Amino acid sequence: MEPTSSANGQLQSVTRALSVLACFRNGEDLGVSEIARRLDLPVSTTHRLLSALVGADFLDKVDSPSRYRLGTALAEYGRIAYRQHRIHLAEPHLEELATITGAKASIATRHGNDVVLLGTSSWREADGHELQGLRLPLHASALGKALLAWAQAGEDELARLPYNSGTARSISGPVELGKELTRTRERGYAFNDEELVHGFRTIGVPIGDESGQVRFALGLRGPVELMIDERVPFFVDLAKVTARKVADVLL
Amino acid sequence: MEPTSSANGQLQSVTRALSVLACFRNGEDLGVSEIARRLDLPVSTTHRLLSALVGADFLDKVDSPSRYRLGTALAEYGRIAYRQHRIHLAEPHLEELATITGAKASIATRHGNDVVLLGTSSWREADGHELQGLRLPLHASALGKALLAWAQAGEDELARLPYNSGTARSISGPVELGKELTRTRERGYAFNDEELVHGFRTIGVPIGDESGQVRFALGLRGPVELMIDERVPFFVDLAKVTARKVADVLL
DNA sequence: AATCGTTTTCCATGATGCGGAATAGCTGGG
DNA sequence: CCCAGCTATTCCGCATCATGGAAAACGATT
Numbered sequence: 001m002e003p004t005s006s007a008n009g010q011l012q013s014v015t016r017a018l019s020v021l022a023c024f025r026n027g028e029d030l031g032v033s034e035i036a037r038r039l040d041l042p043v044s045t046t047h048r049l050l051s052a053l054v055g056a057d058f059l060d061k062v063d064s065p066s067r068y069r070l071g072t073a074l075a076e077y078g079r080i081a082y083r084q085h086r087i088h089l090a091e092p093h094l095e096e097l098a099t100i101t102g103a104k105a106s107i108a109t110r111h112g113n114d115v116v117l118l119g120t121s122s123w124r125e126a127d128g129h130e131l132q133g134l135r136l137p138l139h140a141s142a143l144g145k146a147l148l149a150w151a152q153a154g155e156d157e158l159a160r161l162p163y164n165s166g167t168a169r170s171i172s173g174p175v176e177l178g179k180e181l182t183r184t185r186e187r188g189y190a191f192n193d194e195e196l197v198h199g200f201r202t203i204g205v206p207i208g209d210e211s212g213q214v215r216f217a218l219g220l221r222g223p224v225e226l227m228i229d230e231r232v233p234f235f236v237d238l239a240k241v242t243a244r245k246v247a248d249v250l251l
Numbered sequence: 252m253e254p255t256s257s258a259n260g261q262l263q264s265v266t267r268a269l270s271v272l273a274c275f276r277n278g279e280d281l282g283v284s285e286i287a288r289r290l291d292l293p294v295s296t297t298h299r300l301l302s303a304l305v306g307a308d309f310l311d312k313v314d315s316p317s318r319y320r321l322g323t324a325l326a327e328y329g330r331i332a333y334r335q336h337r338i339h340l341a342e343p344h345l346e347e348l349a350t351i352t353g354a355k356a357s358i359a360t361r362h363g364n365d366v367v368l369l370g371t372s373s374w375r376e377a378d379g380h381e382l383q384g385l386r387l388p389l390h391a392s393a394l395g396k397a398l399l400a401w402a403q404a405g406e407d408e409l410a411r412l413p414y415n416s417g418t419a420r421s422i423s424g425p426v427e428l429g430k431e432l433t434r435t436r437e438r439g440y441a442f443n444d445e446e447l448v449h450g451f452r453t454i455g456v457p458i459g460d461e462s463g464q465v466r467f468a469l470g471l472r473g474p475v476e477l478m479i480d481e482r483v484p485f486f487v488d489l490a491k492v493t494a495r496k497v498a499d500v501l502l
Numbered sequence: 503a504a505t506c507g508t509t510t511t512c513c514a515t516g517a518t519g520c521g522g523a524a525t526a527g528c529t530g531g532g
Numbered sequence: 533c534c535c536a537g538c539t540a541t542t543c544c545g546c547a548t549c550a551t552g553g554a555a556a557a558c559g560a561t562t
Contacts, residue, residue, distance in 0.1 A: 010302065010303060011264060011268070011299060011300065011302075011303040013264045014264050014268045014304075015303060015306070017268070018304075018307040018309065019307075025327075025328070049265065051261065052261060053269075055266070056266070057363075058269065069335060070328065070331060070332040070335050070336075072336065072360050072367065072369060073367075074325070074328040074332040075329055075336060075338065076329075076385060077272065077276070077328070077329055078326055078327075078328055078330060078332060078333060079329060079385065080275070080276060080321055080385075081322065081323065081325040081326040081329060082329060083278065084278050084320060084321050085321075085323065087326065109323050111308055111327070112308075118323060118326055118327070134327060134330065134331075251320075
């Protein structure tokens with residue numbers, strides 16, 4: 001695992017501590033040596049980092065065999081961040097959109113080279129894996145394309161993205177992605193046609209704040225039978241309306 | 252603000268970074284110098300810490316005037332931690348308890364010298380401030396007393412707690428608290444009689460895991476008129492039943 | 503414009519984090 | 533039961549990395 005917390009190179013120990021946390025994003029419990037291996041750090045160093053994180057309740061230590069897991073401090077901060085970004089105020093709008101269309105609506109932001117789902121309609125549901133992990137690749141999701149398209153991603157940046165995930169239909173290189181982004185900007189929405197999950201299509205539209213900066217995107221996802229070509233323009237319009245409402249409440 | 256992330260003294264920079272985060276717990280946006288002032292750190296050091304946190308999306312930077320706020324990474328980790336601790340599975344039980352009794356039910360854990368509310372019944376409600384901050388003092392809350400009583404807190408530890416918050420009815424020193432904790436253990440539940448908020452009483456019971464360790468507590472809170480003496484034993488029984496159910500799902 | 507408070511960058515210094523190695527703890531297998 | 537191998541934890545000398553003063557940009561307020 002590469003140090004997800006890309007960072008500038010400054011504050012080595014802090015950066016490392018945060019990438020230790022990143023190891024736990026999938027919900028596993030991990031031991032010291034396992035983490036050291038993944039981050040390619042000496043065990044003693046890793047151990048020291050873990051201790052610091054445990055001391056601040058960012059990780060819990062569960063003994064025998066000594067494992068670590070995400071701590072309750074993160075649950076606390078999570079709620080605060082969630083409320084501060086007003087995501088809870090946006091979710092009713094997503095719910096409404098989902099009800100009208102029959103598809104799943106969600107808000108996402110970019111995080112390193114991933115799309116992170118921040119809020120979704122009816123996320124309490126138990127439909128198997130609930131968009132497992134809450135992370136998607138940028139190049140193979142409508143949300144990712146929308147974020148890239150309206151954040152004026154430079155060509156050099158596209159070149160540095162990983163293109164190793166997705167399906168056979170996924171975009172597989174920077175040039176292709178560049179063209180797709182142009183097309184996306186032109187027609188005003190991003191589209192994902194079974195590029196990530198077989199049988200599913202997603203529409204993505206930007207969520208712009210007053211300054212024109214696009215830091216969030218709204219996605220509408222459903223099975224192919226629902227997201228048929230004829231309905232797409234209609235769904236896009238609805239999504240854009242919702243995006244505007246969401247933009248007003250989101251910080 | 253004292254470095255809430257108590258920590259052992261090792262990993263200065265990490266510890267400091269985490270206490271920077273702690274400054275944002277109340278949901279404010281803050282600037283560099285403000286934080287430096289609160290933590291009593293040089294501005295340049297603080298700035299460096301902030302940059303590292305921003306680089307990992309733990310903080311967002313919002314320009315002009317340069318302010319910082321909790322970032323979306325925390326929202327992400329929060330959800331994961333929340334799910335991992337199975338708090339979402341516990342909340343229906345809280346809801347049920349709340350419905351039966353008419354009081355508010357919540358789960359909490361200890362965090363430094365505070366009680367942190369992790370989950371509550373009907374937390375979507377808009378009743379003013381929604382248990383603002385989600386933090387309570389240990390000595391002046393039933394949840395805190397329960398946590399202290401069943402975590403065999405040593406006398407030296409009680410002596411080190413702050414007793415400066417609460418109402419006139421609050422416990423005001425370690426000796427008094429020690430007696431209260433003994434009483435609490437004996438009768439099997441903690442009680443808070445308007446010691447924190449005028450007009451409100453809370454019952455607190457421990458949530459023990461199989462190993463006997465008590466890391467969580469369950470609270471039942473309501474106005475004095477609801478939590479009259481005659482009902483308390485009944486409410487305690489109900490709370491204990493719920494606590495057992497919760498203990499089974501919580502990790 | 504001029505001033506004050508703030509944010510950001512720079513750099514020499516030495517405290518602080520680093521990681522190899524040694525110790526202690528588990529676990530599973532023969 | 534004991535040994536072997538893996539894992540966790542502690543220790544300590546070295547040099548790297550974080551530190552914080554000072555100065556340079558920046559921006560708001562009068």
